[in-house]
Amino acid sequence: MAVIDRVTVTVFTTVIRSVVDGHGHRHPGPPREVKEALLEVTDADGATGRCLGQPETLRESMIKAHVRPVLTGQEGLDRERLWHALARRQRGAHGHLTDRLLSTVDQALWDLAGRKLGLPVWRLLGGARSVIPAYASTMCGDDIPGGLASFSDYADFAKELVARGYRGIKLHTWMPPMPHGVDLDIKACAVVRDAVGPDVALMLDSNHWYSRTDALRLGRALDELGFAWYEEPMEEASVQSYRWLADQLATPILGPETSWGKHMARAEWVAAGACDILRVGVVGSGGLIPALKAVHTAESFGMGCEIHGNGSGALAVIGATLCGEWYERGLLHPHSDYDTPPPHLRSIVDPIDESGNVALPMRPGLGDDLDVDHIAAHTVATW
Amino acid sequence: MAVIDRVTVTVFTTVIRSVVDGHGHRHPGPPREVKEALLEVTDADGATGRCLGQPETLRESMIKAHVRPVLTGQEGLDRERLWHALARRQRGAHGHLTDRLLSTVDQALWDLAGRKLGLPVWRLLGGARSVIPAYASTMCGDDIPGGLASFSDYADFAKELVARGYRGIKLHTWMPPMPHGVDLDIKACAVVRDAVGPDVALMLDSNHWYSRTDALRLGRALDELGFAWYEEPMEEASVQSYRWLADQLATPILGPETSWGKHMARAEWVAAGACDILRVGVVGSGGLIPALKAVHTAESFGMGCEIHGNGSGALAVIGATLCGEWYERGLLHPHSDYDTPPPHLRSIVDPIDESGNVALPMRPGLGDDLDVDHIAAHTVATW
Numbered sequence: 001m002a003v004i005d006r007v008t009v010t011v012f013t014t015v016i017r018s019v020v021d022g023h024g025h026r027h028p029g030p031p032r033e034v035k036e037a038l039l040e041v042t043d044a045d046g047a048t049g050r051c052l053g054q055p056e057t058l059r060e061s062m063i064k065a066h067v068r069p070v071l072t073g074q075e076g077l078d079r080e081r082l083w084h085a086l087a088r089r090q091r092g093a094h095g096h097l098t099d100r101l102l103s104t105v106d107q108a109l110w111d112l113a114g115r116k117l118g119l120p121v122w123r124l125l126g127g128a129r130s131v132i133p134a135y136a137s138t139m140c141g142d143d144i145p146g147g148l149a150s151f152s153d154y155a156d157f158a159k160e161l162v163a164r165g166y167r168g169i170k171l172h173t174w175m176p177p178m179p180h181g182v183d184l185d186i187k188a189c190a191v192v193r194d195a196v197g198p199d200v201a202l203m204l205d206s207n208h209w210y211s212r213t214d215a216l217r218l219g220r221a222l223d224e225l226g227f228a229w230y231e232e233p234m235e236e237a238s239v240q241s242y243r244w245l246a247d248q249l250a251t252p253i254l255g256p257e258t259s260w261g262k263h264m265a266r267a268e269w270v271a272a273g274a275c276d277i278l279r280v281g282v283v284g285s286g287g288l289i290p291a292l293k294a295v296h297t298a299e300s301f302g303m304g305c306e307i308h309g310n311g312s313g314a315l316a317v318i319g320a321t322l323c324g325e326w327y328e329r330g331l332l333h334p335h336s337d338y339d340t341p342p343p344h345l346r347s348i349v350d351p352i353d354e355s356g357n358v359a360l361p362m363r364p365g366l367g368d369d370l371d372v373d374h375i376a377a378h379t380v381a382t383w
Numbered sequence: 384m385a386v387i388d389r390v391t392v393t394v395f396t397t398v399i400r401s402v403v404d405g406h407g408h409r410h411p412g413p414p415r416e417v418k419e420a421l422l423e424v425t426d427a428d429g430a431t432g433r434c435l436g437q438p439e440t441l442r443e444s445m446i447k448a449h450v451r452p453v454l455t456g457q458e459g460l461d462r463e464r465l466w467h468a469l470a471r472r473q474r475g476a477h478g479h480l481t482d483r484l485l486s487t488v489d490q491a492l493w494d495l496a497g498r499k500l501g502l503p504v505w506r507l508l509g510g511a512r513s514v515i516p517a518y519a520s521t522m523c524g525d526d527i528p529g530g531l532a533s534f535s536d537y538a539d540f541a542k543e544l545v546a547r548g549y550r551g552i553k554l555h556t557w558m559p560p561m562p563h564g565v566d567l568d569i570k571a572c573a574v575v576r577d578a579v580g581p582d583v584a585l586m587l588d589s590n591h592w593y594s595r596t597d598a599l600r601l602g603r604a605l606d607e608l609g610f611a612w613y614e615e616p617m618e619e620a621s622v623q624s625y626r627w628l629a630d631q632l633a634t635p636i637l638g639p640e641t642s643w644g645k646h647m648a649r650a651e652w653v654a655a656g657a658c659d660i661l662r663v664g665v666v667g668s669g670g671l672i673p674a675l676k677a678v679h680t681a682e683s684f685g686m687g688c689e690i691h692g693n694g695s696g697a698l699a700v701i702g703a704t705l706c707g708e709w710y711e712r713g714l715l716h717p718h719s720d721y722d723t724p725p726p727h728l729r730s731i732v733d734p735i736d737e738s739g740n741v742a743l744p745m746r747p748g749l750g751d752d753l754d755v756d757h758i759a760a761h762t763v764a765t766w
Contacts, residue, residue: 001506080510081511119384124507125463127462127463127464128467267685293679296676296679
């Protein structure tokens with residue numbers, strides 16, 4: 001136990017091999033230099049918790065106005081109290097103190113706790129399981145030759161993923177700004193089912209702005225194809241649309257991913273019958289604390305909860321509970337090498353074995369294997 | 384991290400100054416020797432987690448058939464996994480592997496984790512607050528001279544409790560086998576409100592088998608008297624009765640205490656609108672793990688959750704979240720000395736200050752201050 005005496009953000013350059021389109025979808029690309037940021041929270045004993053984030057998320061104004069005043073001088077192990085204190089400042093911050101910023105702070109505090117106590121965070125939280133099957137989560141459809149540009153591209157890639165050991169595959173199909181539509185989705189799902197056979201779990205995460213009727217038509221096709229779940233075909237702000245859809249489909253509806261409202265939004269979905277499997281992310285929903293509350297809510301209602309997104313925060317929640325069956329590994333693409341870490345990491349946190357399983361990290365804290373030398377040598381700003 | 388290599392129960396004699404009537408209600412009594420039991424879970428490093436319980440709860444047959452096989456050789460920090468493994472054995476154990484036994488094991492494992500990591504369990508869990516206001520929870524009405532035998536006894540005791548610093552008082556009124564009824568309850572509540580004035584929070588926990596109409600009549604009186612909550616006037620198996628009652632009263636309905644079903648039962652109450660404030664106990668509902676799931680469910684639905692019962696387990700949950708406003712301190716009675724520990728404890732875990740607050744224990748683990756010498760000298764059986 002020791003008070004926090006330093007909160008710093010280090011912006012550094014690293015190299016990634018992907019590009020992001022105008023709608024926020026990531027595709028493979030040539031190596032390029034980008035800026036990332038590292039949040040570090042250090043206590044009076046010199047212990048440090050760390051979490052990577054985006055410079056825009058961890059912007060200086062928010063760190064100075066909110067994060068530093070809330071954390072400095074406070075007991076570093078009091079994650080729950082500090083989370084609430086920071087979350088209470090969101091309403092007055094006009095959207096700039098985002099759930100992503102809250103999550104980054106939350107994760108850094110859990111990392112600090114795990115490091116101080118010499119335990120991986122999933123075991124600190126209670127320790128439910130040490131291994132989890134991963135599903136391959138593909139990038140969205142594209143127009144890249146040999147990429148995910150055609151139905152046969154999807155089929156070939158699915159077969160490759162199964163050969164690598166994956167027992168589950170989630171398709172992200174074509175989305176804006178690419179030409180897209182229900183017929184394309186149905187065809188892609190059908191050829192992939194045909195390619196991998198009946199024993200591989202398949203899921204679909206489609207264009208998020210279909211009408212109710214289009215979403216239903218696509219869902220009926222997934223019913224025929226025996227999909228394990230159906231994710232975000234419509235605008236998630238309309239909970240009633242999801243209830244309407246869930247009432248009519250055999251395929252489980254999974255959601256919400258992007259809904260505003262942290263664990264409270266998840267409770268609304270559960271109570272409304274808008275999903276058959278709950279969804280919550282660590283990064284997007286405000287951190288481990290609200291994600292765990294959402295998972296515990298799902299458990300209390302006898303419902304599964306699948307954690308959105310990859311990374312050490314997701315793994316911490318997955319290892320802390322028995323709720324949910326999968327880890328989302330990706331995004332993956334025929335031209336993309338997920339297993340080679342970027343220069344600011346010495347190894348990836350989620351290597352997969354030949355059976356398609358990911359072992360939870362045993363390193364104290366969240367388990368990210370940062371290359372602090374790279375970060376120090378490539379620092380371009382600090383605040 | 385180390386595997387569990389020993390699970391033992393020590394039955395010992397101690398002295399208490401209370402008696403239990405045929406309906407399970409505790410009243411003051413002369414000093415008498417009783418048997419209690421201590422569950423100890425020891426890992427390969429020699430670290431031990433402990434939890435007190437009843438010999439009947441921790442009976443030898445259940446320890447041998449279920450607890451020892453589930454725990455032995457397993458990583459002691461994996462509380463969540465071990466809890467589920469033990470809970471899965473309840474269905475086949477014909478009611479003998481009780482939620483109380485599950486809770487005692489769960490608490491011993493959390494105690495072990497806290498001791499190993501050098502942290503109080505509430506801080507290990509996240510650390511939300513270090514102090515909590517306590518309400519005085521009275522024993523049930525009786526026929527003891529100068530006890531809780533008359534309306535003026537309740538009024539006098541309430542004034543005494545306020546003078547001791549309590550800002551909240553919960554009345555347990557007359558229950559079977561004593562003569563009891565709604566009119567007695569209303570009168571007792573009215574004289575206590577009159578005695579303490581409008582600024583003290585008052586709650587009622589009445590006879591649990593009123594009819595709907597009697598419960599409503601009593602509730603309307605509590606509305607007039609400005610009670611903070613109304614607890615268990617009816618059989619809790621009828622969730623619909625509580626929804627019916629909650630729909631008609633201004634006074635918040637608090638529940639359920641005794642419902643079968645751990646955190647899942649709490650979710651049903653929330654979804655049914657059967658309570659305004661949720662209730663869960665650590666001892667009665669299967670331990671810290673289900674209690675936290677219930678609290679997180681309440682939080683996700685924007686609802687408060689008050690923890691049932693006193694003791695170190697309740698304090699651990701209270702300190703881990705910001706949900707709920709009170710700690711239940713008691714049971715108290717004019718003839719009973721709550722603050723002097725029984726011989727098997729060196730101090731009580733929940734001393735109260737003059738402002739009516741209880742500081743959360745800072746001792747590693749759950750914080751119980753066992754007198755191991757007393758227990759060793761008064762051991763009558765071990766298994």
